[in-house]
Amino acid sequence: MATFAAPDGTTLAYRSIGAGDPLVCLPGGPMRDSAYLGDLGGLGAYRTLVVVDLRGTGRSAVPADVSTYRCDQMVDDVEALRRHLGLDRCDVLAHSAGANLALGYATRHPERVGRLALITPSTRALGLEATATLRQEVTRVRAGEPWYPAAAAALDSMVSGRATADAWQAIAPFFYGRWDAAARAHQAAEPGQRNQDAARVFGAEGAFDPPATRAALAQHRGPVLLLAGEVDLGAPPGLVAQLAELAPGAELVVQPGAGHYPWLDDAGKFTATVSTFLR
Secondary structure (H helix, E strand, O other), X not given: OEEEEOOOOOEEEEEEEOOOOEEEEEOOOOOEOHHHHOOHHHHHHOOEEEEEEOOOOOXXXXXXXXXXXXXXXXXXXXXXXXXXXXXXXEEEEEEOOHHHHHHHHHHHOHHHXXXXXXXXXXXXXXXXXXXXXXXXXHHHHHOOOOOHHHHHHHHHHHHOOOOOOOHHHHHHHHHOOOOOHHHHHHHHOHHHHEOHHHHHHHOOOOOOOHHHHHHHHHHOOOOEEEEEEOOOOOOOHHHHHHHHHOOOOOEXXXXXXXXXXXXXXXXXXXXXXXXXXXO
């Protein structure tokens, strides 16, 4: 584990995995310990993964000013990491909510971004939201799963404002391509890995500027990969396809049978897709 200093003096941590040119990896959650990314299905065989713990998560320090948990504020942390690594430009992989941070960085520092891989991305920074129809497209195909009745009922209670305290636990299978022992263990670790206070600030008012981000993405000429999971409730393929329409030349890949964590569902397919893009 190595560290670097953010512009406000907060000590931030990252771990390096593998060999080859650096690939900066931004976790989602939002504000979840990067441990949940693991080694991204063995992607370190192709590049050196520089996996960051965002401020207040994992082994990174808690900032003196908690308002700096806001997504736009953390763009400066990414730039500080680039400088620390001595890179003129950096390739970036971002997962889920981390995509908002990556897009913010590409908006503010377009000349510093090489290849940009957004994995089951959140689209809040662009002002895009998943409709009920898009979510139903991925949930209904799971109707044959033994956990489906309870999960579907919990999801309906959340949509209608009648959710119970355990609703999030009940819908967890919708985020995995297979609800097996590995998925259960991965999901069970989440509560202890997420900084809930920081997560509430991450998307606070002013965190996102969709018109500016859309304009920057439209002008972005670097290679962009958008990887969606075929059965992902968090970032349904139809939503990721809308993001692709805003990024000229972006490559959209839908990984068959995958949920929100495609490297867990099929590491081989995931690493083949991402490593080919990075080459």
